[in-house]
Amino acid sequence: MPKRVMVALGLVVFVILALVPAGDAQAPIKVGVIQPLSGPVAASGNYVRMGAEIARDWINAHGGVGGRKIELVIEDNKSDPKEAASAAEKLIVRDKVPAIMGAWGSSMTLAAMPKLEEYGVPMVVETSSASSITKRGNPWIFRISPPSDMEALGLEQYVDKLGVKKADFLAVNTDWGRGAAQAFGDMLKKKGVQVGAAEFMEQSATDMNAQITKIKATGGDTLFLTTAVEQITLVLRQGQEQRLQRKVITTGGSSSPTQLIKQAGAAAEGSYHIVFFMPWFPEAMPDGKLAKAFVDEWSKRGNPFEGLTEGFRGHDGIATIAEAIKIAGKDDPKAIREALWNVSFTGVNGPIKFDKDGPAGKESGQSKPSIFVVQVRDGKVALPEFMKK
Amino acid sequence: MIARTAFALGGVAALTAPLWIANPYYLHVLIMAGIFTILALSLNLLLGYTGQLSLGHAAFFGIGAYTSALLTLPPVEVSFWIALPAAAATSGLAGWAIGRLALKLRGAYFVLVTISFAGVISLVSINWMPLTNGPLGLPGVPPPTVGPWTLRTKTAYWYVVLVAATLAYVVCHRLVASRIGRALVALRENEALAQSVGIDGTRYLVLAAVVSAAMAGVGGSLYAHYTRFVSPEVFLFSYTVTMVIMVIAGGQGTLAGPVVGALLFTALPEALREAIAWQWQMLAYGVVLILCVFFLPRGIVPTVTGAARSLRTAGGPFKMRRGSDTPE
């Protein structure tokens, strides 16, 4: 009896296998995504992933790229540079992706960069802010997020209107925080603004009272805050507890003012925030229709509203890669790299076009994203007076 | 006999690995496993043979990595072959400092000192920007060169790591078999008794700490020149935890244990990356760890060799023979 069963099973298996088409001429184009999906910054990595998924679904709904669908191969870099390098290796060698988007944190991106050069695969950098990334002479890197000095320049025109006379800095002790404190400090000094204290906090620190007490003593009028939204909440709350009366400006674009209002309440009132996407007034973005559609699709999927200020990066990154594949006409890494130099379209943030950055002959690509400032007024996010046309 | 053949087979496989491993990604995993073998062997010296647990071992790894990176980057720019021993020396020095500092302490207190030491070093690497470049890290660490050739390819680097790992194993083997090794075991089993026959516990503990730290420093240097990027994350507690898992699950106090543990627990996260969606990977890792401890509480190697021995001597796993074990 058992032997017959075996034969029957074998036949069934054979039939099933035979039905599977031999080779799919319309195989999907795989695009690698490396993000911190676990660990301390898991929230941000997941927002970027959600934005990437929206981009993928929209592109596929419109017939894909050259008739082929986009498939995202998502890897977790566990907020660890070593894992980012391993993930890049796996994506390139095992999954044979012709392009990657990643890797969120600057040290994770830097760790993955040697792999890109080793195998010749381009990567679109969607969040990292360290200026060294595009200055290291790696021609496979194309960044759509602004480095800290570009961000500081974006604020320069508003410094007088904001009335900043003496500024202090409180930043997270990472490449991002230190880079921002440096870049904004230099920009302010050039404008003749006094710079008071520059304090730092560990990424996992929850008690910033010591730093706040020190900042209180400097007599400044503005506090530049660079860190993730959770720590900003804590700083605002603890600042309120210590009666810190300052104008607060947060940088980096990732911290959602919506989440701050929810969690810090009255302590967030009056604060300014540098963002690269304004989901509260999408019509004010360079491509208002696209921005509005993105916000609508995001909430339709039940994704948290606070994630929009980071999620758009995932969308723009994938859209950039898809555009490059379209221009190249094939999913070959070298062709995609050439094509990236010719990319010119408008994403959710605004126009995306790469300029040369870094040592001659080995330039990386750097786009000039749009930078906005919003304010928390009466418990809601609003455009500051000086931003209104 | 079985052990010898296993050893020989493993050796041949390792030597010819680049030939039959088609996928460079697997070679990458193997190289990382090799580096972690060195780290696990070094931790085993302290943990397995002296019984003292160092939970700051990542500090020695990181010190080695930073030393090697800083020496081979501008403005110093010496050769890798000088940087490697320098890394071993610097880490060894740190090991000596820990050994001397903790000379009166045992057990839980020693553990705490090692954790605190690692914590301080970690914070120094983040904050002392002029030296370490802080959180921005040190990118562009050059690969080793031999004469006109640059050992940039994985195949070349694999052989460097293989030689280093073999040397580490030999050093451990020699140490353990020597008088020093026997003294260490005596100290681990019963320190009071050992001291009563004149074995100076502190001196041997310090020696073990120095060798252990120097070896971890070598691992750090190899890591730095392979990944070509060093940042304060090398001091993450998770690296120490990984090493501890490898040693204890592999079988502490044996020489093959750390090797098996390193191979298994380097391959495991990568295998999980293949097999399981990213949301469940780390959870699965934790569960596997718990199961491993439950079913193999003494570690993999001691359980396997114990089973093999009982199979040989009792004529079957379920029959018990009264009397002494069959001599070899």
Place this chain on the structure above:
Amino acid sequence: MEELLQHLVNGLVLGGTYALLGIGLTLIFGLMSVVNFAHGEFYTLGAYAAFASLALTGLPFFVALLVAIAVGGALGALTERALLRPLRGHSIDTVMLVMIGVWIAMQNSELLIWGGVARSIPHPFPTAPLSLGPLNIAPLRLFVVVTAAALIGLAWLVIQKTRLGTAMRATFQDRDTAALMGVPIGRIHTITFAFGSALAAAAGALLGPVFLAYPSMGDLASLKAFSVVILGGLGNLAGATVGGLLLGVAEELGAGYVSSGYRDAVGFVAIILVLLFRPAGLFARAERIG
């Protein structure tokens, strides 16, 4: 001067919760010799339990605290029964490895269930700070300090003055004699671990509203708890209390006057110094417990 006083106040508030964490761990690590790397995860569990009670089911604040303590104790008991009891008799390293596995499993379960976004835990206290002269303290923090002190006092009462406490102390001083005297050893182990975990969960439920709840919040808490245990001496409740307060104050003063970047280093350096010069802890006494 006011800066100094403010730093001291901040330090004492923080230290109160360190003390709570430390007492739980000194029972588990000091008495049971379990290197409990998952201690911080029970802290996290308490915070999320409070969040679930408050934000999702809208229970009153104090009930939510009790729920958190109950959940922590229950899961602690379960962990002891299922994982630690079968391993009793195995080396301390094996047990440590299991607790590492529990740590990884718990943290990633929380990540799966709640997601990586930090949660704000609502509380009924006004946000405007109370002012005592130049010093400011938020009503919530005052509540935390007072509650922590009450819980510490309660723990001390249980250990010193009840029969259960006597049974616990007997078990860990001399197990065989205690067994001969009819003390149910197995149950005492379970109760001790549950007790320690419940205290950690209480600390999490108290600090959750002050800070935020997120899956990796327990990592640093574990390490700081170990520091407090060493400072106070293994198994020494009063020592852990004072040790916790000292650590909190030392950290605040270090961050305020030396460098905020090296804040956590203060705790580490303190441990190294204490262990060099007074290895049995700052408050070494003849008996281990009390």
